Amino acid sequence: MTTYTPISHLMSQGRPDVYPVCSRLDATISWLDFSTRVKALAYGLQLRAENRWLVSSPDAIEFSVQVLALWHAGKQVVIPPNMQAGTLKDLASEYDAIVSNDMATLACDSFVFTPLISQATFIDLYTSGSTGRPKRIRKTLAQFESEIDILEALWGNKLGDCAIVATVPHHHIYGFIFRVLWPLSAGRVMDNVLCTDPEMLKNRLSAFKNAAIVSSPALLSRLPELAPLVSIISGTCTIFSSGGPLSKVAALAFDQQLGYSPIEVYGSTETGGIAWRKQLIDEAWTPFAGVKLANIEGTATLASPFLADALPKVIDDAIELLSDGCFHLLGRIDRIVKIEEKRLSLPDMESLLLKHSWIKAAAAVALASRKQSVGVAIELTKEGQSILAQHGRRHVIQLLKVYLAQYFDKVLLPRYWRFVKQLPMSAQGKLTSAAVHALFSPEDNHHAVT
Template identity: 40%
Template sequence: MNKLLLNWLSTGPASQQLISFDHHDIMTGSLFCAQVAHLHAQLIQSDAQRWLLAAKHSDLFAAGLCATLLAGKQVILPANTQRGTLSELNHEFDAIIADTPLCEVREYIALKKELSLPAATWPKTKLLGELVLFTSGSSGQPKAIKKTLQQLDAEVSILEQTFAEHLPHCSVVSTVSHQHIYGLLFKILWPLAASRAFLSEQIDFPETLSYYLAIMPNLCLISSPAQLTRLPDALENQKQQRIPSLIFSSGGPLNFDAAQAVKQCFNQLPIEIFGSTETGGIGYRRQQQPMQPWQAFTQVNVDMDPQDGALMLQSVYLDNPTQWLKCDDKIELLTDGKFRLLHRLDRIVKIEEKRLSLAQVEHLLQTHPFVSEAAVTVLEQPRTMLGAAVCLSELGQQTLKAEGKLAVNNALKNHLLSQFERITLPRRWRYPAHLPLNSQGKRTQSEIVALFSHD
């Protein structure tokens, strides 16, 4: 099971390995090999070293990824292909390999499905390339995160060791992008290395998921909190006749009520993965109960900083596997590699000249029986104050309907007074059905603030 990805990259797929599929087409190992060899031949003729990779369909993306890595090049993965994103990364790449010309550069290799290519052998190499992913840094500027094939191989191998027994002969479908580390690992690299076919298109609608569940017996669903939170309502909260073999969620902790709603529809709880682009996977859980602990992966050690309760991490996925990395998450450390996530430590603001943690305010709000989820942000108009966006529990919704918004506001303010001075409490309150999240399941500051743009 060790070096699962590296061994696969050294030999390539078997000719009959099913690489990918969609509603009208499949890609076999022999066709994929021909695609990769065709792209590889173009790449090794180029002096360009840093190649930005992007493609809508995952089969073309995978072919471009393998060819570029086997050519010993550096693969640049942007979070998206918006003009502003590419402009910010302008000095980070020399050439583009993509399904469409994205901007004016010196070199461009087109990713397209070539059905008439001659049979070819898998490219051999002594020096594999590396990946560079870009995430949002604390300053708001893109932050480059380098990943070696050895690090990605360790992650793929451990995922297979941890979950393979639950995935017999599964194919993989996904609602998340392969341009990010979660989708890259779970939809592309892990399935390739473990000979599991993946859906080449991204699932954007519940009807599409239902279609593939109806025609394929064993599917593994790769999704995120943003999508899983909405999925049960789209399925009218009805128990489904065809269900995935396994459901994964990552990008942030899934709300407990949402996890239970997914179980109501699919007769199973999602497996949540906790980690980041920088750290790789840290732990996993299924929410049998609120505040369910996380279990650290094999070869990942967790500890707690005695000063501020921060998560301390030692992992084979890091550049230095023996060094401890301090993270920005406050945890409660349990036994046998288990821990509870409490809140982030790095969101400190000043309200009326008093420092407080937005994460701590959110955490305390979420302990109130009226609240299922909360996001707190700083509002600058008409003056600096806090705004709280709260998704209400069933009890909270009943109280709101029976007693009105002022009664709910006051109940939550009184709850916050146990830890915060009145002058620092949120002045403005919103009660949306869902908190706005992007496609990676992350809260975006601008969309939370936008909830308060109208009175």
Template identity: 30%
Template sequence: MDSQKAGSARLTLAMENWLMPVEGEDRLISWSRQREWRQSDFRRDVLALIGHVRGLPASRCALCFNNSYHFAVGLLAVLYCEKTPVLPGHQRQSVLEEQIAEFDALLTDCALTLPCPTITLPECLDSEADFPLPDFPRDASLILFTSGSSGKPQKIIKTLSCLHTESQWLANTWGEALHQARFVATVSSQHMYGLTFRFMLPLTLGLPFYAESVEVHEQLVNMAQQYPLALVSSPAFLTRLDAKITPVNCLKVFSAGGPLSAQSAEKIRQLCGVSPNDIYGTTETGILAHRQPQEPETPWRLFEGVSLRAKNEQSIRVFSDLVSQSEGLELGDNIALINHGREFYLLGRKDRIVKIAEQRLSLTEIEDRLIQLPVIEDACVLAIEKKGRPYIAAVVVLSPLGRTQWHALPQAEMNMRLRQLLRPWLAPVALPRFWRVLPAVPLNSQGKRAYADLQELFL
């Protein structure tokens, strides 16, 4: 291990030590526009919440938070109570009602009403606990959900030891460069990327994180004038940075959710003062590779501890300490290995999962939601490109009720109504932008959907 890696490794804190006080120090854990939370606040709040959670008969507690400090308190309290944290990854009432079988209780700072015991933060953090901090469960795990190729949420179990290993890799790679940084993010801590970079990494390095989400460039300008920042973001936010607004100086910029182009990376460098680090990984595998795009075809470099093995041209399997399966996990992307398998080029998705605005969307799920509507008899959804931007498009076959409404309403109003019916179930970016109504979905000679013909409908 070189000196940089050795130095950064000594700075790291295991999760069981996050609440341990240090004599003469009350370090900053998190802050918002209204207040700061220090080590003493963090320990007190987790203990207070433990007092509420330990009495629940529930063993699986869903965490749905807008505030990342509340999320941190909730996650640790559930773990210290030897219960399992469940991260649905969203706060949509309708979808949570469908997932209710996956959890027994809810911890939240949102206005959610579900048929299960619910603890609301920060109201429940007023009391002082009169008991010591329990032992930390080192063999614990948590549950996340991601979109599978079937369109149904796919349950992923992550052990804490796996999350700690992942944080250690990141600390070894960038820990020294992040010295004195404050972490700010545009992504949620309740998805794998945000969980690792927005939540785990700063606490592992003993660095503070911003409890709210950064939403506009102006917020970055204001904070960068006060603190050295590490920005955890995505191409959807970074490529919208306004060149007319004052540039900011960040210590680091991380991006994940979709590859950055070299042109976008250069724009980010000019506006943020540092070349962005593009991160590649999946919820199932954890982090896999990184790069700093500086030319049109910049390859991805694997993290130490990750290896890829090609069974054939269509099957690449991942092996690492973050993957528990001895046979590895097959990648959902097509890639081309180079440099003795330590670097690769991304060649696109294998399945019907697409990424738009850095959100992973299941075309199958969108189709299922459409078919459940009383006005739709059949549907086919695809991703199309208009003026260089990707969109969701839908070909639908109307039911008798749908045909009645279609003839009675202007087409634009009917399209708007269909989108409105889908809003309780789908993220805004997943709502179809373009529509075509047909008597039947076209099929090819093999009886399968003729996607080439469908694409032509939107040219």
């Protein structure tokens, strides 16, 4: 039986010594082991003068120990978006030291956990900035606790004592909440292994009687093509997906083979969670409790208990707001481009391509050449791959252009096409404009399909 405790009171309130916290390949970490580690490290860090500490452990349980120890030592937590040398160099002025388990002090009997003050417990996360430099997003523990409270109210009973198995990293906000903070707060076992491929996911799920999966569209959309889902995913009560919309083809495959489809979560580092959906039941997104959206002259604004203040925040996506407060996502505002003075919504083009039976995934970009034009990168379905093999690239492109011509002016039709085995997703399951642009070289100017 799980017992829900806010993170701010978790260490001071505690759990039974033998309570399982985390599963590793070779062992289960108990509450006694976990809390002893947090206590020893918090005591050691309390003796240090540095205040801003970078947390970079690739190990989910060590990462959790370090974050809680820093908070209980009264320190500021800094989590980088990645551990690339260039990123750490850019962030050098943002932290004073890098936390290490070697800083733990075993002679820590005098250290006593006291409840954290949620509003005064901080963490710095980073996201892509408009200048190319990581943009700092400062959050309080209170913001995280508000979100976790709502997640538990929505899905806590459904999850029960499920273990949490993940295919997403723990140092981005989705993984940090769904893989670390929420399981710790709810008393669910977190699996320490990051499942990077279907076989690993299958093996880790088999280690638990019941499990929930925290994943992304990047992996979930490919699972149905690799093997029957029941052979990979067994004993699973719930699947969460975030990082972008899941394709309807993938949602249908899960529903047909497992009897249910993933729960999709929409949000960002800046906003926290915004809404959720099960698209086969309703394609519209349902805002989380307390979250309200408005659409004023095409600008979407958000009021949320997960924000730092009560001021409405403009979000980067265009929405169609429904009378019941739910909404449809129309794509990012900054992806409306002009081609020969005609406006084109790249998300609209992608959405229409995804409705074609040959297309599994699509990404459109505006390419700056002598005359600005559109390039599309496409993953084909098995049907599309068969047509490509039988009739060739030019035949497929021409028929897809005929299809798009039903909806777009001729000057807006893509001139450059890439058929790829897999779109270039990041580790977080996100597809960036830069990654798609990289598929198109300047030489493509001489190889346009017209």
